[in-house]
Amino acid sequence: MLRKVLLLAVVLSLLFYVTCGIWFDMIVLASPREAEYVGIAKYYDNRKCVVTVSLDDLVHNTSAWENCLSMLTRKRIYHTAAVITNYTVGVIPGLNRSTDWNYIQYWVNQGFTEVASHSRNHVHTPYDGRADKWIIINRGVWIPTVSYEWQINGSKNDIIGNLTLPAWWRYGEREYVYAWIEPYGSCDSTARRWLGECGYLCDRGFRPHAPPDYDFAAWDSANGLFSTVGYSVEMGTPRWGGESSPQSLNHKFEVAYDNGGIYHLLAHPTYVDWSEGGYADQHTDYISNRTDVWYVPLGLLYLYHWVDVRNVTHVSSTGSGQNKVFRISIDETDHENYGVSYPITYVFKIPSDWTTVYVYYRYRKTDPWILMENKSSEDFFNGVNASRFDLNDHKAYVSVGFSDISHEVYLQLRYTPLESTQVEESPTRFGWWAVGIVATVVVAATAIYLLKLKSQRSGMSLRLSGYDLPWNRMCKWNLQTLFEP
């Protein structure tokens, strides 16, 4: 009788904990309570559409440039100014002074202006030492093309040497010029090779009669940068043709917006009416301050795209549950050559029962965790480290750039906040099994103890001299009891 009861207790206990283990596996592990990495969003913060602006021939302060840069900055539209870095006075009508770095620095400091290279002296390719005709004002006068190195690497060094670039274009002491704007839309295969070698990622062409372009350019693996970048429309009234009707400009933006494309507005500011209430004012009102649009300068748009399509970052994870830690890393050479300070948006799938998410990040394994700012789809923000959640779609969009202090970013996505440096461990599968086994032993031992007590009180004969027996005697007694008829 006693033996049967004991055996039954042991069997039932085991069954109970095995069932618990299976239940834990099925319910908890099948729908893991932890974030899963999905990939990089096509656009920052998973925005619907992109607006970028490129502006040709910046040299010094003119009323057109002043009005243009003020308007775009006031409306928070990021833009890329193509600077001629060693300007020969007179090459372009209306520009009659040399390159004014103080003026350019002022606008860079306002936070919405990126500087692109537009060569040193705005000549046609080939840059082979022969002179290029000074075609605009003094027909028949020739200016030097010098060399590819001088035009392409030299102009980049002029920008880096004369300006202090903001954080998005920096990695420690290094500074970057990502965008090249072709003078006269003129380029050749040698220029393309030099562009790749000098660390440019984007080369914007100029084709006044080409159809509107709303897409990224493809990667050119031979030269190590993107193929020539097109644009959606030129705003203004230059002699080679542009668009100056607000309706038709707005329509081109809508095509990009409706199709999730890139609206790339081009302008030669000298040929645009920037007056209040004019077409430029109306159109820039229409395209600005939208929370579902990513406003980004051209070079940074392509830096982001490069990270995405060239698989520049690698994501791995350790731990589980909400203590799972994601490690995003970049190759040291890529980091040094291109910086990648601009935030990249990593997409995570989050458990369907998470109603809040806390995202923490740090740049080194030993640093304290930093709570990332959380933004909503109602907020206007671009190019900041931020997290945004879509709890209907169970997605977290985590935007974070690399820092000066490491080649990695660590992330944690949790449903409860971190309270201290002590990270609480959630039970794992093996943890639950260990609990089950220990509990089985405890239940079985208690059952034996209670039954033994009961049998003693009822006068049943037991070959036992006391309870304070050593463990080996206890075992012996247990076996003897169990096998007694």
Ligand SMILES: [Zn+2]
């Ligand atoms: Zn130009």
